[in-house]
Amino acid sequence: MNQIIICLLFSLLLSACLCAALIPLLKKAGAGQNILHYVKEHQSKGGTPTMGGLAFVLAALTVSLAACGFKDKPFLVSLAVGTGYLFVGFLDDFLKKKRKDNLGLKPYQKIFFQSAVAIVASLYCCLNSLTVLRIPFTTISFDIGWGMMPIGIFVFVATVNSVNLTDGLDGLAGSTCAAFFFAVGMLLTLQKGNLSLALLSFSLTGALFGFLIFNQNRASLFMGDTGSLSLGGFASSVALFSGNALIIPIVGIMFVLSSISVIIQVIYYKKTGKRVFLMAPIHHHFQEKGHSEGKISFVYAVVTAVLGAAVLLPFA
Numbered sequence: 001m002n003q004i005i006i007c008l009l010f011s012l013l014l015s016a017c018l019c020a021a022l023i024p025l026l027k028k029a030g031a032g033q034n035i036l037h038y039v040k041e042h043q044s045k046g047g048t049p050t051m052g053g054l055a056f057v058l059a060a061l062t063v064s065l066a067a068c069g070f071k072d073k074p075f076l077v078s079l080a081v082g083t084g085y086l087f088v089g090f091l092d093d094f095l096k097k098k099r100k101d102n103l104g105l106k107p108y109q110k111i112f113f114q115s116a117v118a119i120v121a122s123l124y125c126c127l128n129s130l131t132v133l134r135i136p137f138t139t140i141s142f143d144i145g146w147g148m149m150p151i152g153i154f155v156f157v158a159t160v161n162s163v164n165l166t167d168g169l170d171g172l173a174g175s176t177c178a179a180f181f182f183a184v185g186m187l188l189t190l191q192k193g194n195l196s197l198a199l200l201s202f203s204l205t206g207a208l209f210g211f212l213i214f215n216q217n218r219a220s221l222f223m224g225d226t227g228s229l230s231l232g233g234f235a236s237s238v239a240l241f242s243g244n245a246l247i248i249p250i251v252g253i254m255f256v257l258s259s260i261s262v263i264i265q266v267i268y269y270k271k272t273g274k275r276v277f278l279m280a281p282i283h284h285h286f287q288e289k290g291h292s293e294g295k296i297s298f299v300y301a302v303v304t305a306v307l308g309a310a311v312l313l314p315f316a
Contacts, residue, residue: 007063007199008206015059015210022055023221031097051093053227056207057086064203068196075196077124078237084117085233089225114157122152132243136250136311155245160232162255165281167228169293170217175301176254177231178208183251183308188242190315197238204234217293251308254300257282
């Protein structure tokens with residue numbers, strides 16, 4: 001318990017300090033967010049420093065490494081995977097800044113890099129017998145062997161993009177991910193499984209709270225794809241490497257909702273020329289309905305926390 005509290009507090013403090021130091025550097029470098037023209041409510045946010053993911057990821061890495069060292073292989077691979085996705089996101093953010101638009105990497109380039117990391121991570125699972133799937137709400141688990149290869153690739157790519165789509169309002173992705181990682185950390189602790197992955201989850205939780213100090217409406221710092229892609233990578237790694245991949249669509253239901261709303265919107269629009277939602281992802285639909293960014297972020301985080309508590313019930 002002491003290690004958990006230390007990871008939460010130190011990562012929060014370090015993240016807050018790094019975010020505060022990063023903001024003026026990003027402003028000086030001109031690393032401001034380009035706002036999509038059709039999101040009218042966000043036009044005033046143009047120029048807000050982005051790439052804030054660099055701060056909270058560095059904080060989480062530093063604290064978790066100090067707590068866990070370099071002995072646990074799944075933990076170290078999780079750090080490598082999360083960092084790999086961070087670099088993909090950083091490249092995307094950098095290109096947006098360089099071109100002064102909101103395009104960044106082309107879709108096929110982004111999918112290529114994301115899939116490459118996913119393939120390596122999934123192959124690691126198969127070669128190191130990390131192929132167990134636990135059934136949520138039960139004590140049942142089974143080994144799927146090399147079936148983890150396609151499942152792992154799908155989990156990584158789907159989760160990374162779903163978290164990325166959820167990053168659209170002040171505090172939304174940060175608060176939802178904080179609730180997600182805290183739940184995963186508690187689950188791993190109660191399962192008496194991989195302590196290092198649990199401490200990584202708690203370090204990410206604390207680091208995100210430090211970031212949210214600067215990311216609540218009105219935000220003075222955005223995480224950018226640098227942060228959102230990395231968070232998706234960490235979420236996939238921690239869940240998959242601990243045998244808990246099946247909790248992602250449960251505890252991470254709000255991430256799933258973001259992706260599903262976009263898929264529905266695109267398919268329906270192509271077939272009918274009409275829209276199901278006022279805007280997708282669905283958090284923009286709620287905003288168009290008149291709900292504030294703070295309210296939407298709060299509800300997303302609460303739903304995630306409640307479902308996170310639900311998967312812990314078998315241990316009560």
